[in-house]
Amino acid sequence: MSNDAEAAPGTAEAQGPVEISPELDRQIANKREDLFEKFELHDEFPPEVLEEAEARTEGVQEEIQDEIEDRADMRRLPTWTTDPVDAQDFDDAVSVMERDHEYVVWVHIADVTHYVHPESAMWDAAVDRGNTIYLPAYTVHMLPPVLAETVCSLVPQEDRLAHTVEMHLDKDDLSYRNIEIYKSVIHSNERLTYTQTEDRLDEPDAPLHEEISLLYELADQMHEQRKEEGSLVLNPRRDRAHTIIEECMLKANKAVTHELMWDRGVEAVYRVHPQPSPNEWDDALREIQELDGVSIPGDSWDDPRKAVNATLEQAPERQLGKIQWAVMKVMPRAKYMNDPFGGHHALNFEIYGHFTSPIRRMSDLVNHWIVYQNDVPENLVELCDHASDKQKAAESAEREYRNFLQEVGLDPDAVNNRGLSVVEDEEAADAA
Template sequence: MSDTEQEERDDQAAAGTIEGQGPVEIDPELARHIENKREELFEKFSIPDGFPAEVLEEAKARTEEVGAEIEAEVDDREDLRELTTWTTDPVDAQDFDDAISVERRDGEYVLWVHIADVTHYVTPDTAMWESAVERANTVYLPAYTVHMLPPVLAETVCSLVPNEDRLAHTVEMHLDEEDLGYESIDIYKSVIRSDARLTYTEAERLLDEPDTAGDLLEDESVDLAEKTELVWELADRMHEQRKEEGSLVLNPKRDRAHTIIEECMLKANKAVTHELMWDRGVEAMYRVHPQPSPEEWDEALQEIQELDGVSIPGSAWDDPRKAVNATLEQAPERQLDSIQWAVMKVMPRAQYMNDPFGGHHALNFEIYGHFTSPIRRLSDLINHWIVHTNEVPEDLVALCDRASDRQKDAEQCEREYKQFLEEVGLDPAAVNNRGIEVVEE
């Protein structure tokens, strides 16, 4: 499995519940069968389902007297509480770990990506940190999640809920209005106050019907509709620019709301790793994605070309990533999965490494790393610590290897669980999107 831009909001985590549809109904016997399968897979892949008492107690203690702790932090941080800020997540999301703000100024866009300041609460001397290293990521199965961090922490002080002060790690980017290049990058600790919690559906509706903003806000003076339109303008340009520059885009049908979050998170991740590598020259947990060999790319493109109703534009053959992008945009919808699979089969696995050289082939980024999801990825948690302290863990190489290995295990667990659901007559996508309800016969 390789990385594409979808890793920032992997579909499993971001799909959420489809609004207006009820859960998938199953009987108690099938429910027990499913539970037994999960336990079997967790044992097979050494995935701990549940936290030790010490970790839970430590997490609970860090959620006490939140208001006083945040107030005590204000003088030592950038106070961004007056900045229009909002989150966009699935309808059933329990924690909100990223928020955005945007402005347009003379000759530039200013984009702020605010990430929950997890390392304020989870530090290397805590049991929670040790547990996060053991788990290395959150495992997303259809309608079942095994968290990297205790939900009691992630869903409270590390959740950027609306109308509450929260501690954040902010990436402030000043982008040239013409080429969207970084004019400046500033990364700092902050205090923010989100104005709204949008679902993807609400964000889409807000773009179509700006006058509905008042229904989503406690303070109707906030210019949420205007800001959403502005960030969509910016995200759309960033998306098109990435494609033109050769970034692989395997999901050409993604809606505007997902595109906004996807592009803003990519821009922030890229900014952080530029800061770490070019400005500081420090080791960190970089994401390195090798490219397929020319023979492997030829094999994938030939397989795509032979699909019924599919034709690769002649002008695109010289750059396989652009060829795939162009083909996906023109191909019949029934062939999209086949095209994506042909590409994924030849893509090497992306790995976490302590230096970035080799780049990220799928994204076509010279250097890249993760920063925007410290609640669910060890790499992001480690990079938050390095960015703030400039202290690199002595065992960084081992941590990189562990994060890579555990991600591979999580993906294989997910694949086998989905295959099992299909074998018992359930649609994994429906289960993931709508959840499960046990109904007595």
């Protein structure tokens, strides 16, 4: 699931791609190659990896039929995906149900480890790459698209193999009453964009309206509960569709890593986020307090995260970016570790890890394998360090690439939302 915001209807989609000249296209391509070399990023896949991926796309439905007897058959459960309008792969789907004393939320994740396992060339390639890199209008994939966008993608109206996280939540406080994680077969009813999900919430007669509305009510409660408990929320004005997906994925990731640590007591790829020093937090809050039109509510100073949350909710729109930047400057980098010691400061979670995006993050792929096999790789510490290094490299490459686009007169966000189109007439090129 991409976290990139979808372009609003009637803006980027209507405007069409950003037009550039052939010469500028060559400059941009050369810049990408320079960044790939600088940060040791790999764009093309080795032939044996592509051959292996191609082979795993054959006889898909027959293979799924053979698997049904050994999996939970969830195909009759109303299920849907929500992704950006330009998403090419769909690695998570959701379902929800209300019962007398509980809510049940299912997060279905593409069962990538059924196809990509430690004995495969694709696994080695995924480990080497660490994650998918999303440059504006250009994606460097962790897994071959021929696999990720077909059998591993939870496309609508087709049976797919999944790894399901089933969460039974208490009606009073949405705490976990029970967590089950198992292999399944699902059948997504629809592939929705964020905009379409927003529309469904406003259309009582639309398909899936009741399910989406119920899940939003739960997600909104989860969001408010996280804030009350001290979870940092740097984007308080996120729309309803994004709130649903963000909260469901956080809840599922937290459920899986709690299962791994408390119930199994095993090492895994945990996400650890150290906290800034008290002086660093003081510097950030002082910088925020000095912004024009911004005031930190007096009753929130005891916890810097709550202070930032309260300030962002009241601050004028023009100052949101500066507040966010003041916080990000003092935040240590989150890293992957083989135990959850220290927890996740920004989320205020004692234990946290990644599970919901195995198509685009090696950390999630490894955790899928550990959950499925209860088998911890011998080189787990090395895998954690490598995943952290690759994420840092990807973020650095993206930052330099966006800066370069600005230097040549392009708006990186427009490029990201609208894509690029090469036109022969340089004077007609649109660098907006």
